[in-house]
Amino acid sequence: MKFLAITLIVHAPHPVTGVRTSTAERFREVLDNALLAEELGFDGFGVGERHERPFISSSPPVVLSHIAALTKRIRLFTAVTTLSLLDPVRAYEDYATLDHLSGGRLELIIGKGNGTAQRELFDVSPEDQWERNAESYEVFRRIWRQDKVTAGTRFRPPLTDAEVWPRPLQQPVRVWHGSATSRESVELAARYGDPLFSANVTNSIEPYAELIRHYRERWEHHGHDPAAIAVGAGTAGMYVARTSQEAIAAYRPVFEGNLAFQKQLGLEPVFPTVEDFVERSSALIGSPQQIIDKVHRYHDQFGHTVLHLHADAGGLTESRHRDSLELFQSEVAPVLRRDIPDPPFAWGPVLAGPPATGESAP
Structure with missing residues (x-):
């Protein structure tokens, strides 16, 4: 099993103290956490993309490029790249550049994204967001694989023998499809034979398990080898301590602070108590x-x-956060790495050969 550390770069008041750091301090925390993740042996570090408060993760290529310059080994993920809002040509240029600068350490998790404010910011309607996501991915995918691309498009100017530079380092970059409970992302992933990353954060296990079962069914429907499936999953929070009593006692103020913040936003909590959580x-x-x-x-x-x-x-003290990650890596990760297999592909740059000029997307 492989392990990623991911941040959505939430910039909100501290759930316990109520203090909010400056924007510059918040970005410094992200960089420090990326260095810590590499130091402790995590396999990847991910940065989300959101274009509305309380997030400041509107430019993951810039953040990940800085992290690439500070690290040597850890793979760099987006979580998720909101292709429904982006021009796929411009997105390709940014990420191909980042991939070269990082030495082929980039992996993308794409998705349509959530949030009314960011959709309105980019003038994208709820009705066409899924179609935009699919079209943008298909164009992005072809640009990564073809030297020249011709594509009739609805949501951006059509491409005719278009050349987009720089040409890729990874051939191609691996793209995961992020999904919460919608079958559209699952269908897109299964059609192209791409790995799936389940959000697995907001609800209990059932809706996510159902969607992953559907993904496996659609994967086989599209003729792919079941042995080649790769699924990732998120977590709603983490604190590892020597005992359950110690862990819950330390996490309770964090949970209660987050619960109060959700209520301020008018959200009905799914898990009303820390014990239920x-x-x-x-x-x-x-x-x-x-x-x-x-x-x-x-x-x-x-x-x-x-x-x-x-x-x-996320509300824990820095020392508790580090202790938790160290305990996870020393006593939890080795057991899970032993018991649960790795994904069915090499965990490294995809450098099998030159781009296939003229290849058509399925």
Whole structure:
């Protein structure tokens, strides 16, 4: 099993103290957490993309390029790239450049994105957001594989023998499809034989498990080898301590602060108490053995081989956050790496050969 540390770069008041850091300090935290993730042996570090408050993750290529310059080994993920809002040509240029600068460490998780404010900012309607996502991905995919691209498009000017530079380093970059509960992302991933990354954050396990089962069905429907499936899954939070009592006691103020923030936003909480949150959500809060057991329970339903954890302290003290990550890496990760297989592909740059000029997208 592989492990990612991911941040959406939320810039909100601290859930316990109520203090909000400056924007510059918040970005510095992201960089420090990326360095910590590489130091502790995580396999990847991901940065989200949102274009509305309370997030400041509107430019993941810039953030990841800075992280690429500070790190040497860790793979760099987007979580997610909102292709429904972006011009796929411009997105390709940014990410191909980042891929070269990072030495082929880039992987993308794409999705349509959430949020009314960011949709309105880019003048994208709810009715065409899924079609935009599919069209943008198809164009992006072809640009990565073809030296010249001709494509009739609805949501951007058509392309005729278009050349887009720089040409890629990874051939091609791996693209995961991020999904919460919508079948559109699943269908797109299954059609192209791409890996799926389940959000697995907001709800209990059932809707995510159902969608992953549907993905596996559609994967086989499109003629792909079942052995080649790769699924990743998120977590709603993490704090690993020596005992469950210690873990819940430390996490309770964080949970209650986040609960109050949700209520301020007018959101109805799915998990009303920290005990319910620990029991029914994907959060990994408890002793090392409890964390191992819970990941196994989810793996029984998902068959996932990649797991993402929160890169941010998220209300914990910095020392507790680091202690939790160290304990995860020393006592949890080795067991899960032994028990659960890796994805069915090499965890490294995709440099099999030159781009296939003239290749058509399926």
